[in-house]
Amino acid sequence: MRTIVVIGGVAGGMSAATRLRRLDANAEIIVLEKSGFVSYANCGLPYYIGGVIEDESALLLQTPESLFSRFRLDVRVSTEALSIDSVKKIVGVKNLATDEIYELNYDKLILSPGASAVVPPIPGIERALTLRTVEDMDRIVARVSATPNSAVVIGGGFIGVEIAENLVHRGIKTTLVEATNQLLAPLDPEMATLVSAEMQRRGVELFFGASVVNVLADSVELSSGAQIPAELVILAIGVRPELSLAQEAGLTIGPRRGIAIDEFNRTSNLDIYAIGDAAEKIDSLDGGATLVPLANVANRHGRIVADHINGRSIRSVKTIGTAIVKVFDLVVASTGWNEKRLAATEVPFAVIHTHPNSHVGYYPGAKPMTLKLLFHPITGEIYGAQGVGTEGVDKRIDIIATAMRGSITAPELADLELAYAPPFGSAKDPVNMLGYISENIISGLIKTAQWSEVNDYQDRGFQLLDVRNPVEFLAGSLPGAINIPVDEIRERYSEITNHNLLVTCQVGQRGHVATVLLNQLGFNAINLDGGYLLWSNSPEVFKIPALL
């Protein structure tokens, strides 16, 4: 009988262990988990802190007993793997409850030890709490229950914004400090401003471009010298792969500082596999190494490893990094590469922003969203997408992520037959619309300009033409724009003296109609992608108070 030892008993580790058992009734499968809990829902931890999830036991999906009962797994909690001898195939183990130290032999070893929170060397940082495990959560809940007057969350990534939201739910005055100039790094800045606005609207004070340099007794000091009240300090500036065991075992560490793996998640020692946050992934766009600390990938790779150990043929699946987060009333989702990352490469790309409704406007309850699509300007290969809105964002990003997986190009999004009735979508779904627009761009029917290029076009002598109605125009417009509503262009185009026009409307749709008309009338017209709405939300226009 072979013995398979799994280190880490949560997302990746437990997916591997249960699949292993389903494929092999006889193997000895031992799972080592150093925390007191196994198979817990770490994604749900922030919501118990906020009181949204009221019953802690709802987060504890399995116990060692339930896993033994159903799968005959030998799950040992409060048990830490201390060392790996990859030559003798032995794991050194410590029972943290009894301090007993012993050894386990293995035939195959699976590493799923996750990632640990990055803790910067700042004076007083030991007062800051991090969130990875149920025990971490209980520590934070104990502090939150003592109703502190103020909290500072350091870090504006997914976990930072989730915790900030949940502290607000608890009625705690919350400040979020972020060292870069935006929240949620997978988003591009013009999308991230929508998230900042929502957080500010819900009472979270934001500081960008600011780092915490000192954690004091009841405040934090920023790089500017300012002090912010902080009875509670949460640290969420990111995670780094848990590498200590892998390094000690002599396994190769990859260029992104995760455990290097092949397409079957084998490490440099073929009897040791690595999955989840600790392991590097293969990026589906450039084939390079990447880190994607997300639950879906950890679970999927757990299954792949179990299949490979059992000699099943598997699909080697690369990752695109699809993620979603709730920020108060907003749904924020992204997949693939963002513009920042593409711009740092030689890869040519085109960008579309749209502001569709979640379903047809005439059916009650339609909610606007902002979508962004990035694709190759000739082949149409989809590089990535982002969405921010209150409803329907998850569906659209998931469709695009699926399209990317299936190598469906941007124009082919127009061909997708998506379920439609008025309460759910539109006959031309927002995803179909992205397909239509990308086809217009790739075929050369229209040219578009980005919000960040407006000044550039003006410097090059382009006249800004706003084709909204006068009421909209007077309520706010781009500096220097003239106004001729789209429906009056045929009668009034002789008033336009400039041949080169940058056309704008509210969201880009009327601008598109006007642009194709003006081009047929002999002008050189370019449509402002995303319209006035996107421009007015852009980081250069929408100022967030930053303490630099």
Ligand SMILES: Cc1cc2nc3c(=O)[nH]c(=O)nc-3n(C[C@H](O)[C@H](O)[C@H](O)COP(=O)(O)OP(=O)(O)OC[C@H]3O[C@@H](n4cnc5c(N)ncnc54)[C@H](O)[C@@H]3O)c2cc1C
């Ligand atoms: C607060 C929070 C919210 C999240 N929300 C989301 C979300 O909404 N969506 C999403 O996709 N992802 C989310 N994630 C990320 C997701 O949980 C991880 O990507 C996923 O759990 C990684 O799985 P893993 O098996 O690699 O590591 P984990 O699930 O973290 O499990 C690793 C386990 O290994 C144990 N361990 C480590 N070293 C040893 C050792 N030497 N011996 C024994 N045991 C050891 C640890 O105690 C830990 O329990 C969230 C994570 C956190 C912390």
